[in-house]
Amino acid sequence: MKLYIMLLTYASDPTDPRAMYAEMTLSSVLNKLEFDGEVSVHIADDGSFEGYTERLRDIAGGYKHVHGVTVTNGDRGGYGHSYNLATQVIHAYDPHVILPLEDDWTIQDGACGLTPNLNTTPFMEDLLHDPRINCIRFGYLGFTQRLRGEIIAGPSGQKYLLFDPESEERHVFAGHPRFETIQFQRNIGPWPEGHDPGTTEFIVAGQPQARVGVVWPMDIPQRFVHIGAKQARTDQRAYPEVQ
Numbered sequence: 001m002k003l004y005i006m007l008l009t010y011a012s013d014p015t016d017p018r019a020m021y022a023e024m025t026l027s028s029v030l031n032k033l034e035f036d037g038e039v040s041v042h043i044a045d046d047g048s049f050e051g052y053t054e055r056l057r058d059i060a061g062g063y064k065h066v067h068g069v070t071v072t073n074g075d076r077g078g079y080g081h082s083y084n085l086a087t088q089v090i091h092a093y094d095p096h097v098i099l100p101l102e103d104d105w106t107i108q109d110g111a112c113g114l115t116p117n118l119n120t121t122p123f124m125e126d127l128l129h130d131p132r133i134n135c136i137r138f139g140y141l142g143f144t145q146r147l148r149g150e151i152i153a154g155p156s157g158q159k160y161l162l163f164d165p166e167s168e169e170r171h172v173f174a175g176h177p178r179f180e181t182i183q184f185q186r187n188i189g190p191w192p193e194g195h196d197p198g199t200t201e202f203i204v205a206g207q208p209q210a211r212v213g214v215v216w217p218m219d220i221p222q223r224f225v226h227i228g229a230k231q232a233r234t235d236q237r238a239y240p241e242v243q
Contacts, residue, residue, distance in 0.1 A: 001037030001124060002067075004095040005029060006086050007056070008079070009103035010046040019052060021104045021227055026056060028106035029099070030063050034119045038067045040093065044086035046074035080191040080200045087185055097127060098180050105139065105177050105224045118223050120179075126154030127179055132162060134184040134213030138224040139176030141216055145169040151218065159218045165211035173210040175201040177224040184213065 007026055011019035026041070041060040045053045053071050060069045070089050074082030083100075090098060107118050123136050133154060141161075147169035149161040163172040175197070187209040192200055204210050 001097075001128075002093070002095040003035050003037060003039050003097050003099060003120070003124075004090050004093065005039065005041045005099045005101060006044055006090060007041065007101050007103060008044045008046075008082060008086070009048070009056070010082075011048045011052055013049045016049075018103060019048075019055075022056060023059060024227060025101060025103050025106055026059050029101060030060065030066065032107040032117045033099075034117045034121070035065075035124075036121070037096075037124075039063075039065055040068045040070070040095070041066055042086050042090050043069065043071045044074070044082050045071065046078070046082040047076040078193055078195065078200075079197040080193040080195060083191045083200075084193070091182060091186070095182060097124060098182060098185060099177065100175075100180065101177050102175065104227055106227050108223050108225050118220075122154070122156035122158040123179055123217070125156045126158055126160075127181060130154045132213060133160070133215050134181055134187075135173065135215070136160070136179040137174060137176055137214060137216045138178060139174070142174075143169045143171065147172070149216075152215070160215035161218055163211070163214045163216070165208065165214075167211075170202065170205050172214050173205045175204075 007022065009018070009022045011022065043053050043056050043060070053073070057069050057071060060066050072082070072085040072089055074085055109116070127133050127136055132152065145168040148164035148167045150164070151159060152162045153159050165172060188204065188207060189209070192203045195203065
């Protein structure tokens with residue numbers, strides 16, 4: 001079984017806090033994500049300062065269980081452009097599961113009854129063997145309109161909230177950390193380009209293909225959490241071409 005971690009990132013210069021966030025994000029997921037199969041990492045950079053991607057490549061390559069590291073440079077083409085470049089590379093390796101991961105999330109430390117690591121086995125089993133499940137969302141569950149769903153159990157016994165794709169809430173799909181099948185990404189197709197990150201996510205979340213088979217785990221506490229004072233995906237100053 002093959003898992004590809006796709007780190008979406010941008011840092012303007014060495015003093016940009018997002019450079020530190022990205023290193024923390026990458027180290028956290030590689031330290032705390034339990035996976036028995038083959039792990040690869042892709043650095044989807046959008047034209048950061050010189051030496052940035054080399055640093056992230058070195059971090060990922062320093063883990064013995066990382067099979068390989070690939071890199072793309074969006075050259076300030078924006079969030080959607082960087083995402084599309086990354087998927088072109090990743091899909092060529094035909095992984096079973098992809099973990100899109102923005103550079104301001106970490107896996108919460110083991111506390112308050114949490115285990116130190118996040119076991120991926122039940123999620124992988126359910127994603128690959130339950131035809132109802134295409135995307136497993138992590139992070140918080142937010143909504144401003146009615147968000148309907150059905151409680152289901154996957155083959156592993158893990159319980160999920162399976163979102164109704166006809167829900168009034170836009171964010172059935174969300175740009176949080178998530179496990180996706182490669183077919184789910186292919187069904188959605190290329191992401192829109194020329195928009196800031198928030199608008200890009202909003203457009204994708206409205207596409208019918210992105211709203212089918214999206215679930216949220218109910219048996220575990222929230223494990224992926226935001227870090228830092230500046231959320232990388234919402235800093236519009238990184239995208240000056242968008243007015």
